[in-house]
Amino acid sequence: xxxxxxxxxxxxxxxxxxxxxxxxxxxxxxxxxxxxxxxxxxxxxxxxxxxxxxxxxxxxxxxxxxxxxxxxxxxxxxxxxxxxxxxxxxxxxxxxxxxxxxxxxxxxxxxxxxxxxxxx
Amino acid sequence: xxxxxxxxxxxxxxxxxxxxxxxxxxxxxxxxxxxxxxxxxxxxxxxxxxxxxxxxxxxxxxxxxxxxxxxxxxxxxxxxxxxxxxxxxxxxxxxxxxxxxxxxxxxxxxxxx
Numbered sequence: 001x002x003x004x005x006x007x008x009x010x011x012x013x014x015x016x017x018x019x020x021x022x023x024x025x026x027x028x029x030x031x032x033x034x035x036x037x038x039x040x041x042x043x044x045x046x047x048x049x050x051x052x053x054x055x056x057x058x059x060x061x062x063x064x065x066x067x068x069x070x071x072x073x074x075x076x077x078x079x080x081x082x083x084x085x086x087x088x089x090x091x092x093x094x095x096x097x098x099x100x101x102x103x104x105x106x107x108x109x110x111x112x113x114x115x116x117x118x119x120x
Numbered sequence: 121x122x123x124x125x126x127x128x129x130x131x132x133x134x135x136x137x138x139x140x141x142x143x144x145x146x147x148x149x150x151x152x153x154x155x156x157x158x159x160x161x162x163x164x165x166x167x168x169x170x171x172x173x174x175x176x177x178x179x180x181x182x183x184x185x186x187x188x189x190x191x192x193x194x195x196x197x198x199x200x201x202x203x204x205x206x207x208x209x210x211x212x213x214x215x216x217x218x219x220x221x222x223x224x225x226x227x228x229x230x231x232x233x
Binding site: 004035037043044045047050091093106107108109110111112113 | 151160178
């Protein structure tokens with residue numbers, strides 16, 4: 001069963017507007033972390049933002065914020081004031097809790113990504 | 121200098137050849153990972169390592185092997201490359217703290233003809 005679902009293959013936004021990229025997840029762990037990465041056309045993976053399952057407040061990092069709804073198992077990325085340089089692929093990823101003896105090893109499970117295009 | 125360095129950055133080779141992709145890191149992390157990304161898709165875990173004596177298979181380990189030569193070095197080998205292994209390969213490292221992200225190398229674009 002897919003653990004991370006990104007239902008939007010592609011999104012378009014006008015420059016300076018806000019955009020929300022959707023991410024839902026599935027886990028039975030109580031302790032987990034959610035990450036968003038940006039992958040520009042050059043290919044590198046750039047970490048954007050992190051949300052822990054026990055964090056009471058939504059994470060924010062500059063123009064990025066994470067709309068975390070634990071009961072709905074969603075962790076949507078909000079980009080405010082979009083810029084042309086935001087055009088890229090965006091991945092949601094989950095790291096499930098450390099089991100006994102640290103067996104999860106911090107592995108990430110990735111969604112299939114959303115391609116964001118920012119129009120001038 | 122990059123914290124996680126992958127070599128080569130690009131490689132074109134022929135079916136049946138043995139290929140080694142190398143990864144070295146200066147972050148001092150014990151945990152290292154190899155991922156594969158097919159065009160237009162997310163990353164899939166090939167192998168991961170907790171320390172130099174610990175190697176584990178990921179979701180798609182068939183056709184691959186790894187070697188953890190030192191804490192800082194983790195190599196991925198394709199013993200006999202086939203065209204459907206054409207992909208972008210990433211090495212990553214992480215700190216044990218759960219709130220820390222994985223740090224990725226810049227990737228190796230591998231094409232198998």
